Structure formats: C-alpha cells, structure tokens
Amino acid sequence: MDPYQTILSLRAVRSFTHQAIPTDVIGRILQAARWTGSAKNTQPWQFVVVSERQMLTDLAACGTYASHLAGAVLGIIVVTPPGYALFDAGRVTQNMMLAAWFDGVGSCIASFNDEAQARALLNIPAPFQAYTAISFGYPHPNDPHEIEGQPARAVLASIGRRPLGELVHWEQW
Amino acid sequence: MDPYQTILSLRAVRSFTHQAIPTDVIGRILQAARWTGSAKNTQPWQFVVVSERQMLTDLAACGTYASHLAGAVLGIIVVTPPGYALFDAGRVTQNMMLAAWFDGVGSCIASFNDEAQARALLNIPAPFQAYTAISFGYPHPNDPHEIEGQPARAVLASIGRRPLGELVHWEQW
Numbered sequence: 001m002d003p004y005q006t007i008l009s010l011r012a013v014r015s016f017t018h019q020a021i022p023t024d025v026i027g028r029i030l031q032a033a034r035w036t037g038s039a040k041n042t043q044p045w046q047f048v049v050v051s052e053r054q055m056l057t058d059l060a061a062c063g064t065y066a067s068h069l070a071g072a073v074l075g076i077i078v079v080t081p082p083g084y085a086l087f088d089a090g091r092v093t094q095n096m097m098l099a100a101w102f103d104g105v106g107s108c109i110a111s112f113n114d115e116a117q118a119r120a121l122l123n124i125p126a127p128f129q130a131y132t133a134i135s136f137g138y139p140h141p142n143d144p145h146e147i148e149g150q151p152a153r154a155v156l157a158s159i160g161r162r163p164l165g166e167l168v169h170w171e172q173w
Numbered sequence: 174m175d176p177y178q179t180i181l182s183l184r185a186v187r188s189f190t191h192q193a194i195p196t197d198v199i200g201r202i203l204q205a206a207r208w209t210g211s212a213k214n215t216q217p218w219q220f221v222v223v224s225e226r227q228m229l230t231d232l233a234a235c236g237t238y239a240s241h242l243a244g245a246v247l248g249i250i251v252v253t254p255p256g257y258a259l260f261d262a263g264r265v266t267q268n269m270m271l272a273a274w275f276d277g278v279g280s281c282i283a284s285f286n287d288e289a290q291a292r293a294l295l296n297i298p299a300p301f302q303a304y305t306a307i308s309f310g311y312p313h314p315n316d317p318h319e320i321e322g323q324p325a326r327a328v329l330a331s332i333g334r335r336p337l338g339e340l341v342h343w344e345q346w
Contacts, residue, residue, distance in 0.1 A: 097210075122345055168222060
C-alpha cells in the first residue's frame with residue numbers, strides 16, 4: 001500500500017482474529033515507538049507488552065471503552081511520567097499504530113479511567129502513569145458496528161471526518 | 174522509501190531551503206491531519222496554515238526553541254480545546270510530520286511558551302489553545318548541529334534513542 005494511503009486509511013479496529021502477530025512485526029512496532037521524536041528528545045515513555053489472556057481481560061475492565069483489550073492478541077501499555085508527556089504519548093502511540101497497519105495489523109486505543117488499577121495489575125511504580133493502552137491484532141472480517149454494545153453513532157462524536165473547510169484557516173484564524 | 178523506514182528515519186529538521194512546498198504536498202499534509210483518529214472521534218483540532226514571512230518571524234518569538242519557524246517555508250499551528258486533547262494533538266502532529274516526510278519535507282515542532290501572544294497574533298478565540306506549531310520545509314543540506322546557538326547536546330536530554338532493553342517490559346513491569 002502507498003504509505004500516504006496507509007496514513008489516511010488507519011482506523012480504530014476493535015475486533016480481532018486469533019491469528020498471532022509474528023515476532024518481527026512486534027519488533028517493528030516497538031522500534032517505531034523507540035524512534036519517535038519527543039520534546040527535547042526526553043523519550044518520556046516505557047512500554048509494557050502484554051500477551052497473557054488473563055491480564056488482557058483484567059486490563060479491559062480498567063476503562064469505560066477498553067473491552068477490546070480482552071479480545072486483542074497483544075496489548076501495549078504506554079507508561080509516561082506526569083505532565084506534558086501526554087503530547088509525546090500521542091506521538092508514540094500514532095507511530096506504533098501506523099507501523100502495525102503497514103503490516104496489516106489493526107489497533108485501537110484504550111483509556112484507563114481506573115488508571116490506579118491498571119498500574120497495580122502491571123506493577124508499575126509511582127510516579128509513572130498508565131492512562132493509555134493499545135490493542136493489536138489482525139482485523140476481524142466482521143468488525144461490529146457497535147462499541148460496548150451500543151451503536152457506534154451513540155458513542156462517537158461523529159462518523160467519518162469533518163471536511164478541511166471546517167478545520168483549516170489560512171494565514172490567520 | 175519503505176514506509177517503515179520512513180517512520181524510523183523521521184527526525185526534527187530545524188533548517189530549511191527556500192524551496193516552496195507544492196500545493197498538493199500541503200494538501201496531503203492537511204488530509205493526513207484530517208484523517209487522524211482521536212478520542213471518540215471528537216477531532217479536537219483546528220489548523221492555521223501560515224506562509225507569510227513576517228507572521229512566521231513573529232511566531233518564532235513566542236517560544237524558547239521556536240526560532241526555526243522564522244526560517245520555515247510553512248508553519249502549521251495546531252489549535253485545540255483545553256484538556257486531554259493534548260494526546261490527540263500529539264497524534265495529529267505525528268501524522269502531519271510523517272506525511273510530509275514521505276514527500277521529502279522536513280519538519281520540527283515548536284512549543285509556544287508565550288501561548289497568549291501566539292493566539293493574539295493569529296486571532297485565535299478563547300477557549301482554544303495554540304501551544305504547538307510545526308515548521309515545514311525541505312531540509313537544508315547543512316543542517317547545523319546547534320539549537321538556538323547552543324550545541325545540540327546542551328539542549329537535548331540525549332542524542333539518538335535509548336535501546337529497547339531500557340524501554341520495554343514483557344507481561345509486567
């Protein structure tokens with residue numbers, strides 16, 4: 001696939017097959033994370049890579065819309081120090097999702113509303129934070145149009161993307 | 174270039190040639206922004222695209238390490254509502270930088286310490302925030318090893334990237 005089209009076609013995938021992700025693909029996802037740029041190159045991140053079924057199921061209970069983790073082949077938890085690292089966490093998450101998608105692996109972000117519980121499960125020490133995890137797996141051919149049992153339209157602010165005319169200002173607001 | 178190698182090879186470029194960026198390349202950068210995923214698809218962003226030399230120079234004075242904006246061919250200011258949108262701002266920024274790099278266009282992030290001044294210059298209304306801008310341009314062949322007149326090593330937390338062994342935890346911390 002054309003790399004630019006790969007960027008445009010990246011969508012949240014919440015339903016996965018049982019197919020294992022090859023070790024070299026996992027390695028590429030992690031290298032994409034490692035090489036992500038960050039403020040002053042602080043690289044404010046650590047990653048916990050989870051494949052154990054019970055842990056994925058337990059983590060799925062730590063967020064309101066995190067249930068997709070229970071069906072993921074792999075979960076990567078993005079661990080950051082407090083503060084502006086949230087911006088860099090977004091960058092590194094995007095890089096991992098794109099690197100996976102280049103290999104045909106779908107992904108979805110989970111936010112841990114119960115962040116303390118996620119940290120306890122994973123044994124992550126203070127002051128690190130673990131608000132974000134990513135589910136990975138090959139897309140299920142019948143990815144449902146529901147999220148947590150509700151129609152997607154009831155959960156998402158909108159379907160699709162707003163046109164550029166509503167987003168872009170030229171030279172000034 | 175192999176798309177995966179493009180992800181790995183993305184680096185901050187702070188020095189640019191005067192070569193104009195073609196309109197279709199700018200369009201691809203903006204479409205990459207538009208199609209970026211966000212929490213519940215809220216798409217919490219607006220963009221101000223600046224090519225006027227004086228405005229770029231004025232914006233360069235709004236941040237401690239923002240001087241690269243003065244030499245950029247194009248600046249894109251990422252405008253967000255307050256709050257968790259910072260994570261999504263990181264995602265959309267990464268997507269734009271990657272889309273540009275696929276076309277050979279380098280980029281660097283500027284953080285506006287004087288965010289109020291940046292908003293005033295660009296006429297951005299409350300409660301939107303404008304903490305982040307991206308400089309774009311074709312990389313200058315003699316990209317200096319200095320940042321704001323200081324050796325890069327004095328500004329950056331480190332050079333290069335830490336090895337995966339220092340970043341990755343398997344199954345648990």
